Amino acid sequence: MAAIHSRDTLPEVVVRKMLWAHGYRFRVCDKRIVGHPDIVIPKCRALIEIRGCFWHHHGWEWDGRKLVQTAMCSSATSPKSNRAFWNAKFRRNVRRDAEHEKAWAENGWNLLVIWECALKTEDEREKTFSFILRHLAKWSSCVAR
Ligand SMILES: [Zn+2]
Secondary structure: OOOOOHHHOHHHHHHHHHHHHOOOOOEEOOOOOOOOOOEEEHHHOEEEEEEOOOOOOOOEEEOOOOEEEOOOOOOOOOOOOOHHHHHHHHHHHHHHHHHHHHHHHHOOOEEEEEEHHHHOOHHHHHHHHHHHHHHHHHHHOOOOO
């Protein structure tokens, strides 16, 4: 099934469909931007990242030296076996995300990070969608066309 890529996982697709339905046009996984952000909306100078809570370790942040926990997400678990391997992996992922965020901010991109756990139920999805639309509306009005 060559058509199935990791970037087409369901949470991303629901966000893309919602954006399209609201008239936003976007690029997906733009190779010209560092980190290949999931969704690029030129009109709002906005990037939307849809992050898996496990791989990107939702609730943990890179403080420049180590990971620190700043929130609780039940999906950001650490497997009990191979502790060192998983810790190194999560550290690498979270650190890379932080580096990309810094680069995007320096280049004037507006960023929304959407965690997969905020898209699980219909209720959560509705809240997350209005959160996204609120920000895009604000940003699109600031960008000269
Ligand atoms: Zn989460």
